[in-house]
Amino acid sequence: MTAVSSVQVLNPSGELLWKGEEADLAEFLVDQPAGNSALARLAGTASGACTRNEVTELADQLGFISRRGTPKGFLTVLPPGSLIDESLKSFNRAHLARLNANLVDFPLVFATDDGEMGQLVSAYEEQGRMFRFDDRDRSLRLSYAADPNLFAWMRHTRADPQRLPYTMVSPQPIFRRFQSGELSLDRARQYHVSDVHTLCSTMQATDVFRETVARAAEAMEFWFGSDYCQIVDTVMGTEFDQQHAYQALARAVSGLTIVRHLARRPRYYAIKGGLYVDAGFGNVMLFNFQLDDTNSDRFDVRLDDGGPIAVIHSTVASGVPKLLPITLGRGLADVGPRAVPPELARHQVVLVPVREHHHAAAERLAAVLRTSGLRVAVDAHLNKSLGHRLAALRTAWQPLFGVIGDREMAGEPVILDGPAAIDRPTLDEYLIRDLERLQRCAPTAESDWSDPPMRPWHRSRGGTS
Known part of the structure; x- marks a missing residue:
């Protein structure tokens, strides 16, 4: 060092x-x-x-x-x-x-067959941090960053000073051989x-x-x-x-x-x-x-x-x-809340109906919220106690949830609770304050981001699960 x-x-x-x-x-x-x-x-x-x-x-x-x-x-x-x-x-x-x-896409492979490139990557080479190809392509490496291909592409070039500064972004997977420990x-x-x-x-x-x-x-x-x-x-x-x-x-x-x-x-x-x-x-x-x-x-x-x-x-x-x-x-470590930030959570808000007759009202509210771009779910585990369901949401690091009961059906505001609701705002207060934050992080890809249907399964000695 x-x-x-x-x-x-x-x-x-x-x-x-x-x-x-x-x-x-x-x-x-x-x-x-x-x-x-x-x-x-x-x-x-x-x-x-x-x-x-x-x-x-x-x-x-x-x-x-x-x-x-x-x-x-x-x-x-x-x-x-x-x-x-x-x-x-x-x-x-x-x-x-x-x-x-400006977007520039580089290959995921670069060559180390010259002195300049060898100097650039020498620290990674000496530490064994790069993935190498076999003997037939022994000069090739999987990219640990965009840098090697950036400088290989720019080699022996001249830049118009009137166009500087000039910024490039290169999104790509990178590969680094971290040691097991x-x-x-x-x-x-x-x-x-x-x-x-x-x-x-x-x-x-x-x-x-x-x-x-x-x-x-x-x-x-x-x-x-x-x-x-x-x-x-x-x-x-x-x-x-x-x-x-x-x-x-x-x-x-x-x-x-x-x-x-x-x-x-x-x-x-x-x-x-x-x-x-x-x-x-x-x-x-x-x-x-x-x-x-x-x-x-x-x-x-x-x-x-x-x-x-x-x-x-x-x-x-x-x-x-x-x-x-x-x-x-x-x-x-209790430095921050035990929750995924709402901007990144699969369900930004979960509505929790207290009983069966509250479920339809929760679904109607969820439909309205989805028109604003929110990712909202309605808890359907009505066969379990309210306390059990709220505890399960906290265990899942769910940031925000709101209980829908008789008072909410009668028109009282829905109060948001959860690890990310430190000040327990009403749903309307939260949207006024944070909707712009949520929209800035809204993904453009269309998906419901649901979990795959598979679960671990082990064949028993008798041949059945």
Whole structure:
């Protein structure tokens, strides 16, 4: 690991709060006001915890993913999990539109048969992180990111400076050979990611980097408010090592910014940053950014006048690989509610009729709500007690439910309850407040996202189940 020479902490106004050795950072963070779980996790004062294995097991139990029949480290994403991924695609449209991103699809295979590509992927090669082909195609690798094919495509090109910055997004499955002990829901050997790359002049690079962070911070705050932090690694002595640039990055986010000064480059970037949120088992980087001033020179990518180009690497939010394990982990560690966010849940609201004669009213209300685009279900387990049914919904991490009884049939407002209904709003109040959030995440794919009809079955010795 690259040694950290010093660390500074900036507030959201860009003001310096602390500077010192990395070993003393936790002690400083302990004295910060309570309320930021990511900082508490860094300081070692987090009140709850879970493990990655517990999160993966829960995702399997709740039917988001399955490990049944898959090679080790690979996951089958089931319809409720696919709904999360599709909802994030819809959510990310606004993010990508703000970046003016253009879609570029790269192959899932790249070649390592030249020196420049070998240098780019050397760390992954040395660590055995890539999947290789057999001897006949021994130079080929499955893509661990869009980067190799991006630079292979851009090699020996010149860019019109009048058209910069220019942003590309490349959604694709990627493959990484995590070791057995590393495997978890957020470290699967195949998962889907949307890599974002912005080409710009080196003069534009710090402004483009800051703008990229600001757009990600808007997305972060949609899901977690200000309960996150920014960590920036910067290489000392580069042209981008400027205090005013770090202050601008701090002003782009709501939480504290931790800047770690590195004595030498760990890889190809001059600055690397990330927005981190507490996932119960540790802080997870939901968004990452890199200011790459190396690879354009390595692959002979320049401006028309021969001037240098910088590449800003970043990502948008992903569902099953990131947001799902963060959500489940926060719930298990009591950092957040034990519920799937309504924006991502198969049923955003479940209506629960108290008795048989309330069922028709619940169905009528559900039909009205569906016209607004809500995913609504009516609980039909009327042979079980109301308490049993509500407990089952909580166990299933159902975010919101509303009981339909005599008072609701008589015209009183439906009160929403559940792990995501902390203030117990009426149904109308909730829709006024949050319908726009739900609509932003509405998937375009047509599906009811229902569970497959199969269940585990084992043949008995006598040949019957």
